[in-house]
Amino acid sequence: MDAMTKATIERENRQFHGTGGISPGNRQEGFRPAFRDAESGRVYASCFASGQPAPCHLLDGLPDELVVARHASGRVIAVKPSVASGFVRKGRFYTREEAAEVVAPAH
Numbered sequence: 001m002d003a004m005t006k007a008t009i010e011r012e013n014r015q016f017h018g019t020g021g022i023s024p025g026n027r028q029e030g031f032r033p034a035f036r037d038a039e040s041g042r043v044y045a046s047c048f049a050s051g052q053p054a055p056c057h058l059l060d061g062l063p064d065e066l067v068v069a070r071h072a073s074g075r076v077i078a079v080k081p082s083v084a085s086g087f088v089r090k091g092r093f094y095t096r097e098e099a100a101e102v103v104a105p106a107h
Contacts, residue, residue, distance in 0.1 A: 001081035001082075002081055003068050003069070003078035003079060003080065003081050004035075004059070004078065004079045004080070004081065004083050004084075004085070005059075005077060005078045005079075006059065006077075008085075009057045009059075009085055012085060012096060013057075015096075016096050016100055019100040019103070019104070020099045020100045020101075020102060020103025020104060021096035021097065021099055021100035022096075023055060023056045023057070023087075025100075025103060026087060026099050026100075026102075026103045027055075029089070029102070029103055030089045030090065031087035031088070031089045031094065031099055031103075032045060032046070032053070032087060032088050032089070033045075033046035033054065033055070033056055033057045033058075033085070033086075033087055034046055034085075034086055034087055034088040034093060035057070035062060035066075035079075035083050035084065035085055035086070036083070036084050036086060036093050037066060037080065037082050037083050038082040038083075038084065039080070039082040043088060043093045044061075044062055044063065044066075045061075045088065046058050046061060047060075047061025047062075048060060048061055049061055049074075049075075057085045059076040059077075059078075059079055060075055060076050062076060062079055062083070066079045066080050066083055067079055067080075068080055086098070086099065087099045089102075
């Protein structure tokens, strides 16, 4: 498994474009971008480096224990491969797939 990078998030956003698997597709349903570390089970809200909540998936606000590479400027380049992007709603973590299913129109 590869480390998660900005390119990983961009690829996931293209994959889930037009669904509830991306922030613009699920925000109105109360979902907030987050990450989950499969090793610890901990969930982290997506934040700017300042700690303010972010409206999309950003690596810069993740804690140092998840970071595996930084740019010389200090920006996060990559986080542990055990970290997955998803969403939190009402205290529960949803993978992108799960969020897309919840938001999908009933057939």
